[in-house]
Amino acid sequence: MSKIESTTFRDSLSVSITVGAYGIAFGAAAVANGFSVLQSCLLSLLTFSGASQFAVVGVLGAGGTALSGIATASLLGFRNGLYGVIMAPRLKVKGFKRVVAAQVTIDESTAVALGQEVRGEKAMRQGFWLTGFGVFFFWNLFTVAGALGAQAMGDIRAWGLDSAVPAAFLGLVWPRLQSTRDRILAVGAMVFALAMTPILPAGLPIIATAFIAIVVGLRA
């Protein structure tokens, strides 16, 4: 076992614990929106992508169909594919190792890996694996806690859980709003989704905003 650089280790661990702790919000949100504890835990184990998980839970909680939930979550999961494209030539793994690498390819593992690149290729790979496994461990641990906690609460509105979910979405989108164009798109998507809610079946107003993003992206 090669020595792990202490900076890489510290970066990976702090990201893993902080991000993993959000799992509590996910577990609680999933149960609050009608998913069972088992389903909530399976989403964290198998989907393992925060924004996608919150999205599928949010869409079904708003009365959307399974299909619109899956579609919304999958559009959000598309970026993990791009991270895979970035990481594959750096990790150079095959077979089962590639399967494992793919599953832990998320925002955080990619970000930490790329952040360690200045310390060399070894630190970069260690950053990826440590953060990937670390977030996986803490995210799943905290999901169980959140789901069981929410199940024990009863009326979720009295605990404010119905507001914790949109607050989590807001917290996820906030750091992405870098330019004026981003902010206009965010407000536009909100207005559009609300305007379409009385007209379109549940779930569709959300996924329809992806087309606004595509149009804005093509014009750029």
Next chain:
Amino acid sequence: MNSFWIATIGTSMIAFALKYTGHSVPEKFFAHPKVQAINALIPIALLSALVAVQSFTDKSKLVIDHRLAGLGAALLALILKAPFPVVVISAAIASAAAYKLL
């Protein structure tokens, strides 16, 4: 099998397929700047729409209720650069308080 199971399994399968495909396709496939731009914008649109729908709708009706207090608290926390857990918890506290008062 109910829709919650279909959503759980379907989301998980596609999520993994997307990740694995990324590790298996040539890099130049996604290099186009417009693909990159769209990829950065889609999460903004979807997450913003989810904020709005989860805060201001009840089934297919538009409503303003206790959740507005929660969203306001979250917004304030973000403006004050609070960490994510603080954002979520302050939203929950404000919303729960408004729910009890209204």
